[in-house]
Amino acid sequence: MLSVNGIHTFYGLSHILFDVSLTVSQGEIVGLLGRNGAGKSTTMRSIMGLTPPRQGTITFKAEPITRQKAFLLVRRGIAYVPDDRRVFADLSVDDNLEITFRRNEDWNKERVYDLFPVLGEIKSRRGGNLSGGEQQMLAVGRALMSSPELLLLDEPTEGLAPLIVRDLEKQILKLRETGISILLSEQNVKSALKLISRVYVIDNGRIRFEGSLADFEANEEIKKKYLMI
Amino acid sequence: MEFLSSICPPEILCQILVGLSRMTILFIVASGLTLILGVLRIPNIAHGSLYMIGAFVAFSVSKWFGGGTTGFWMAVVLAPFAVALLSLVVERGIFAHLYEREHLMLLLLTFSFALILGDLVKVVWGGEYRTVQLPGSFKGPIPVESLPIPIYNIFLVIIGPFVALGLWFFTNKTKIGKISRAAAVDREMVGAVGINVSWVFAIVFVIGCFLAGMGGALVSPIVNITLGMDHTLIMEAFLIVIMGGLGNVWGALLGALIFGLTQSLGILIWPQFGIVFPYAAAVTVLLFRPTGLLKSTW
C-alpha cells in the first residue's frame, strides 16, 4: 500500500534521512521505533509531503506520490497525526473535525465521538483548552474524518499518562479492525509492541533493523543498541 | 432629543457623527487589511490603492448611469465587486506563488503594487478631482436637531455594524471562515487535513480587497476623489490595525472608533492641530499595549 524507497531528506543543509526505505501493507500496523532525534517525525513529514525528500521515491497504492502536496495526499487517502498534535487552538473540538476534508461518508463526527466519547462531551471547547490526552484524541479523530486508508501516527503516546496511553491503545486496536493501515512511530516501545505486527528501527536517520515482531523481540542487540531496552 | 441637546451642543453632536461615519470608512478598509494580514500574513500596502480604485470606479459607474440615485447605488454596489475582481487576478497571478516568502519581500512587493496601481489610476482617470453625487434623499441635513451635515453620515454609521456582523458571521459561522482562522495560525496543518490552502487564501484576499473597494465606494460622495487619497488612508488603516491587534477584526473596529473619534473631536479642541490627536491616541495605546488592544493572531 505504502512504499518508501531510498529517500534522503534534508532540513536546509542538514542531511537528516539517509536512504530510508519501508513498506506498509493493507491493514497492518507497522512500527517505526527510534530514540529522540532518530528521524521518525522526519520520515512521517517526508511521506506527507511536508518536508519532501530530495532523493528517492514514495508510492501509495502503486502510484507515485513523491513531493506531492499534503492536501492532495489526504484526498488520496493518507492522514497525518503529527507528534505535537497541532489541533487548531482557536477552533472548537467540533470545528476541528468539521473543517477536515472528507473523502467519503465512512467517517463522520458521530463516529469519531463514538470512538472517543470524551470528545463528545467537550464538543464546544476550544482546541487550545484541551488536556494533552484530549488533544491527542482530537488529532486522531480529525485525521479519521478524511476516512483515510493509511494513517501516519507520530508518537501518539508522547507525554500522556499511562492510563490514557492504555485507552489510546485500545482505540488504535479498534481502528485496526476496520482495516485501516497505520504507520506508527514510537519511542515507547512497550506500548508500540502491543499494537504492531512489523518493526523498523531507525537511528541517526538510517533504518537499522526491519523484521517481524518476533524477530525484533528476539534481537537483544538491536534493542539495546538503538532503543536502550 | 431635547435632552440630548441639553447635555451635548449640536456642534459636538455633529463632530461625533462625523467622527463615527469617518470611523465606519476606516473600519471597513482596516478590517479588510487586518483580515489579509491575519490569515495570509501579507502586510498589503496596496490596500490603500484598492480603496482609491474603489472610489474612482464608483465615480465612473455613477457617471455611466447618469449620476443621481441610480448612479449612486450602482456605484456603491458595483465598485467593490470590480475591486474584488482585480484583486482576484492579482492574487492568482502573482501573490499565490509568493506566500512562502519573507514578510519583508512581501512588504516590498505590495509596495511596488501600490505604485503600479497608483500609476494605473493616473492613466485611466487622470489627475483631476472627481466627485460622486449624493442622491437627493441623502443630501439634506439631519432632521432631528437639524444638524448641518448630510443624512448620508447616518447611513454610513448604520452600515458599519452590518459589515462587522457580516465579518463575524464569515469568520465564525462559515466553513471557509473557520478554515481561515485555523490557517492564520497553522497553515501547514490545514493543508495536512486535506484543504487546499491556496484557494482559501484567495477567497480571504478577495474579501479583504472587496472591503477596501467598499470603503472607497462609500467615501466617494463625501470626499474629493483624487490621486494620493490612498497614501493617508493606508497609513491610518495600518495604525488602526496595529492599535487593534494584528489580524483581529474587532480590534480594527475598536481602533477605527478611537481613531475616528479622536480625529473629529480633536478638531473641536484644538482646530489647527486636530490631526495630531488620533496619532497621539495611537501612541498612547501602543505605549500601554504594544501588541494592540485585542489579541493579535501573529
Ligand SMILES: Nc1ncnc2c1ncn2[C@@H]1O[C@H](COP(=O)(O)OP(=O)(O)OP(=O)(O)O)[C@@H](O)[C@H]1O
Ligand atoms: N526543522 C528542523 N530543522 C533542522 N533540523 C531538524 C528540524 N526538525 C528536526 N531536525 C533534526 O532532525 C533530526 C531528526 O528529527 P526528528 O524530529 O525526525 O526525530 P524524531 O525521531 O521524531 O525524534 P522525537 O522522538 O524527539 O520526536 C534531529 O537531529 C533534529 O534535530
Ligand SMILES: [Mg+2]
Ligand atoms: Mg518526533
